[in-house]
Amino acid sequence: MLTLAEVPDPVPGPGETLVDVEAAGLNFADIERLKGSYLPPELPFIPGSEIVGRTVDGRRVLAFAARAYATKALVKDAVEIPEELPAGAALALLVQGLTAWHLVRTAARIAPGESVVVNAAAGGVGHLAVQLAKEFGAGRVIGTASTAEKRDLVLGLGAHAAIDGAADDYAERVIEANGGAPVDVVLDAVGGPVFDAALYALAPFGRLITYGTSGGTNPAPLDPGLLSERNIAVGGYWLGAHLRLPGSTAAAALTELIELTTSGQLRPMTGGEYELGQAGLALADLAARRTVGKIILRN
Incomplete structure (x- = not known):
């Protein structure tokens, strides 16, 4: 139209x-x-x-x-x-880049050496989050993608491992890709059954950050008892709401993203x-x- x-x-x-x-x-x-x-x-x-x-x-x-x-x-x-x-x-670098930057820096607060899973890692935000997580000190970065071609792309971006992101046996594949250990952080834009499965891939005090639901809404409400039982946290991120806050750090983050791109350290x-x-x-x-x-x- x-x-x-x-x-x-x-x-x-x-x-x-x-x-x-x-x-x-x-x-x-x-x-x-x-x-x-x-x-x-x-x-x-x-x-x-x-x-x-x-x-x-x-x-x-x-x-x-x-x-x-x-x-x-x-x-x-x-x-x-x-x-x-x-x-x-x-x-x-605007919507996708700023979202990826804040997922890594602000929402997940990834610490040096932590293991990070990026779901839909070949997507607009995901491919940047893979690179930024590694650039900012993650010890191991695992990307999920739906096809072998996309998983090869994710590996080419610097991920240590790339796996199928389907919900069935998701946690088992993630843990295997992390050397047999649960992971510290999952960045998820898929939602639905993948979100639920990701909870069981987290290590104690791990964080699951949701920023989209391309795979559908969650089939059941989140059980608070599960969070305390596993000592894990769930958070969310939306760039639009963040930009409306007073004192937004968008300009500084964008300047860093531009510098990383012009230097070749970040490849959009x-x-x-x-x-x-x-x-x-x-x-x-x-x-x-x-x-x-x-x-x-x-x-």
């Missing part, structure tokens, strides 16, 4: 900057917005929330922006990025590029999981 239309240029308000959009990033949240299942929009509606672009004074910036599927957009807090950083790689996966007028096709391909890595709309 998306069509390309001519609309007036946005007018900056207090604290806003007009940016010529070089590229806009696509996210699954954009699909949910258009379906009306997540923060239903008022029509007419221009989707998107992240851009790489250039300010009037010539700075190349990365920023969150409402109405991002456009040639011009308004931003408030922008981070300057180097010319050599590809737009797709830069855009992978980039996928296809579509023209702005192909936004509907791009979202359809994303929804059908026909893409790998960050996909963008290019002006």
Whole structure:
């Protein structure tokens, strides 16, 4: 239902900057917005929330922006990025990169030497979480993925082991991949039976952090007795709510992610590029999981 239309240029308000959009990033949240299942929009509606672009004074910036599927957009807090950083790689660092950074640093508080499992490790957040967990000192990083091809990709990102992420015998496979010992941390975006199985892969005082439910909601309420019996903790993370908190550390985290990427220590996966007028096709391909890595709309 998306069509390309001519609309007036946005007018900056207090604290806003007009940016010529070089590229806009696509996210699954954009699909949910258009379906009306997540923060239903008022029509007419221009989707998107992240851009790489250039300010009037010539700075190349990365920023969150409402109405991002456009040639011009308004931003408030922008981070300057180097010319050599590809737009797709830069855009992978916003929603996915910041989520992965905070999963490792803020939500799970991974300590040096701890063992970490990243479910859906070939995904947009997962592939970055694998690399960041290792970069920030995890002793052993295990990634789960659904196919042999994806598991090879996860190993290529630096994971010590890659295993099938199916719920059946999940805990046994995780423990085997960790040398016969339960793990300290599981980062989970799958939910459902995988979430339940992951509880039994945790070592005492281990942490399970949930940040998505791509595999469905949990079949039964979480039993508090199970947590105390096993001395484990369950937490959650959502970047959107975090960014609304006063004193957000997003700018500092994003600066570190950019530095790690430009130095080659972090490798965001980039996928296809579509023209702005192909936004509907791009979202359809994303929804059908026909893409790998960050996909963008290019002006």
